[in-house]
Amino acid sequence: MGVGINVEQLNAFYGKTQALFDINIAVLANRATALIGPSGCGKSTFIRCLNRMHETIPEARVEGTVRIGDLSVYNGTSATQLRRRVGMVFQKPNPFPTMSIYDNVAAGLKLNGFRNRKQLDEVVRKSLESSALWDEVKDHLHKKSGASLSGGQQQRLCIARALAVQPEVLLMDEPCSALDPISTGKIEELIFQLKEQYTIVIVTHNMQQAARVAEFTGFFLLGKMIEFDKTEKIFTNPSDKRTEDYVTGRFG
Amino acid sequence: MRTRFQQQMEDLREKLLRMGGLAELAVDRACQAYTQRDLSRCQLVLENESLINAAEREIDELAFDILATQQPAAVDLRFILAVTKINADLERVGDQAVNIAERVMDLIELPAVELPVDIARMATAVSAMVRRALESFVEGKAELAQAVLEMDHVVDRMRDEAFIMLVRKMNEEPQVTQQALDALLVARNLERVADHATNISEDVIFWVLGADVRHHAQAASVAPRPERHEQ
Numbered sequence: 126m127g128v129g130i131n132v133e134q135l136n137a138f139y140g141k142t143q144a145l146f147d148i149n150i151a152v153l154a155n156r157a158t159a160l161i162g163p164s165g166c167g168k169s170t171f172i173r174c175l176n177r178m179h180e181t182i183p184e185a186r187v188e189g190t191v192r193i194g195d196l197s198v199y200n201g202t203s204a205t206q207l208r209r210r211v212g213m214v215f216q217k218p219n220p221f222p223t224m225s226i227y228d229n230v231a232a233g234l235k236l237n238g239f240r241n242r243k244q245l246d247e248v249v250r251k252s253l254e255s256s257a258l259w260d261e262v263k264d265h266l267h268k269k270s271g272a273s274l275s276g277g278q279q280q281r282l283c284i285a286r287a288l289a290v291q292p293e294v295l296l297m298d299e300p301c302s303a304l305d306p307i308s309t310g311k312i313e314e315l316i317f318q319l320k321e322q323y324t325i326v327i328v329t330h331n332m333q334q335a336a337r338v339a340e341f342t343g344f345f346l347l348g349k350m351i352e353f354d355k356t357e358k359i360f361t362n363p364s365d366k367r368t369e370d371y372v373t374g375r376f377g
Numbered sequence: 378m379r380t381r382f383q384q385q386m387e388d389l390r391e392k393l394l395r396m397g398g399l400a401e402l403a404v405d406r407a408c409q410a411y412t413q414r415d416l417s418r419c420q421l422v423l424e425n426e427s428l429i430n431a432a433e434r435e436i437d438e439l440a441f442d443i444l445a446t447q448q449p450a451a452v453d454l455r456f457i458l459a460v461t462k463i464n465a466d467l468e469r470v471g472d473q474a475v476n477i478a479e480r481v482m483d484l485i486e487l488p489a490v491e492l493p494v495d496i497a498r499m500a501t502a503v504s505a506m507v508r509r510a511l512e513s514f515v516e517g518k519a520e521l522a523q524a525v526l527e528m529d530h531v532v533d534r535m536r537d538e539a540f541i542m543l544v545r546k547m548n549e550e551p552q553v554t555q556q557a558l559d560a561l562l563v564a565r566n567l568e569r570v571a572d573h574a575t576n577i578s579e580d581v582i583f584w585v586l587g588a589d590v591r592h593h594a595q596a597a598s599v600a601p602r603p604e605r606h607e608q
Contacts, residue, residue, distance in 0.1 A: 362452075362587030374382065
């Protein structure tokens with residue numbers, strides 16, 4: 126099951142440049158939360174702070190508190206421990222190109238020393254079923270490489286790979302921006318189903334996508350969280366003029 | 378900035394204003410026709426109706442087009458929803474004007490009699506409601522719309538008084554029953570126009586504030602929105 130995410134007074138920096146300013150947010154468990162905002166507003170930086178990817182950039186640092194369930198992300202938790210519980214899917218599908226479909230999904234588990242073949246088979250099947258890819262690939266799991274799939278299938282493979290380690294939280298950074306409308310529709314349908322089991326945080330440039338898949342939406346601007354509310358409120362009657370100007374296309 | 382979208386929204390607004398002008402004119406003409414027993418004004422109202430009906434279709438088509446192609450959100454979405462509802466109310470205002478004109482045409486055929494009802498006063502109040510409801514739309518001001526809602530009670534009382542007085546008149550002088558009945562129907566038509574003006578005002582409040590004040594919802598919902606930050 127998913128867990129909630131609590132962020133308090135989060136500040137993020139790239140060297141001397143501050144990218145996020147005093148972000149406070151409580152993400153509910155088993156819900157999809159969308160983050161929207163113009164390019165450079167800090168939404169991707171924010172999502173990368175949730176699984177400690179931000180600090181992999183030289184001179185980047187984070188201040189503040191992030192709690193994922195009972196785990197304090199920046200206080201005594203290793204990145205490896207964290208990423209077992211927090212999966213991530215990126216803008217561009219990035220399957221391991223030389224690995225088979227099966228090995229792509231099993232990679233995370235194998236890395237964690239999981240060797241039981243029967244159990245691996247089961248997890249791979251379940252993960253591919255959860256990502257709505259099983260029926261399309263079940264006959265050539267070992268024969269085809271991840272790179273041989275279409276863009277939309279590759280992205281669902283990446284989702285299956287993230288789900289295989291049984292995380293509680295799934296972070297998605299513009300997961301459909303490289304996909305056609307049909308593939309986008311499949312991923313959105315998937316998000317809708319996955320939130321029964323996982324907490325999902327999705328960064329998207331597509332406002333209609335946020336409106337379609339997320340129960341809650343946060344609007345970022347210039348590194349600040351301007352407004353966070355139920356999605357229908359953000360898209361029908363936002364409280365802040367800047368949110369309204371953004372969702373109505375008056376800037377951004 | 379979405380230039381084409383903004384242009385379409387402006388077109389929609391202008392079309393609705395023209396429609397509002399036609400509906401307002403229809404009510405005024407029908408009321409003048411009543412007070413002056415003027416058949417030519419009745420005919421103008423009847424001719425005007427087809428223009429109102431055409432305008433209603435045109436506005437709906439444009440609103441549908443914008444919804445389908447531009448995916449409006451927030452204040453823009455509320456505006457379009459409000460416009461489509463106001464559009465339907467204005468068309469009904471036109472229908473009520475036609476009903477009044479038809480009553481007047483009937484009355485003109487009958488001997489003129491003194492009736493204990495001030496239709497002219499009621500017509501003035503109702504016209505003012507329609508005009509102010511449209512002004513609240515033009516200016517996007519919820520306060521103006523709220524004032525219209527408060528006027529509705531006055532018109533309701535006028536209709537009730539007219540009903541009591543005219544029924545009494547019919548009982549006392551059965552020979553003027555037809556004229557009294559026509560006047561009663563005109564009063565009822567005017568009261569319905571006032572109801573449409575009320576609906577229009579509620580839609581303006583929904584557009585401007587995002588507050589649903591229909592069916593006597595809490596007046597507190599019409600409170601000003603939280604302070605907004607300028608970009």
